[in-house]
Amino acid sequence: MGAQGQSALVQAWIHLWVYGVSVDPHLFGIIVALAETTIAIGLIFGLFTKVAMAGGIAMTLVIWSTAEGFGGPYVAGSTDIGAAIIYVIVFIALWLGKSWREYSLDARLKNVVPFLF
Numbered sequence: 001m002g003a004q005g006q007s008a009l010v011q012a013w014i015h016l017w018v019y020g021v022s023v024d025p026h027l028f029g030i031i032v033a034l035a036e037t038t039i040a041i042g043l044i045f046g047l048f049t050k051v052a053m054a055g056g057i058a059m060t061l062v063i064w065s066t067a068e069g070f071g072g073p074y075v076a077g078s079t080d081i082g083a084a085i086i087y088v089i090v091f092i093a094l095w096l097g098k099s100w101r102e103y104s105l106d107a108r109l110k111n112v113v114p115f116l117f
Contacts (some may be wrong), residue, residue: 038055039054047104068085
């Protein structure tokens with residue numbers, strides 16, 4: 001289990017998620033699949049890009065903090081911080097790159113519906 005070898009705080013966080021998911025794992029799987037699909041569509045088509053990037057950051061932080069246990073366990077010689085944190089860095093780079101302001105559906109729709117963007 002991912003909580004083994006972790007600090008008490010990280011173990012409590014992981015157990016909270018395990019308990020929450022165990023209530024209805026099938027529904028949780030559907031929600032995660034819909035969230036991933038929504039983020040992908042937002043990024044591919046440039047539709048509600050800010051929301052898609054923020055959702056991507058949130059989702060990868062949850063994955064990093066639960067399934068990857070913040071990249072732990074922390075023992076001498078351990079250098080792996082986990083893969084999901086790299087996706088957070090990629091989402092931040094996309095956000096700071098700002099190419100989505102010009103080359104996306106958001107750029108076309110902001111003149112039609114300015115209050116959404």
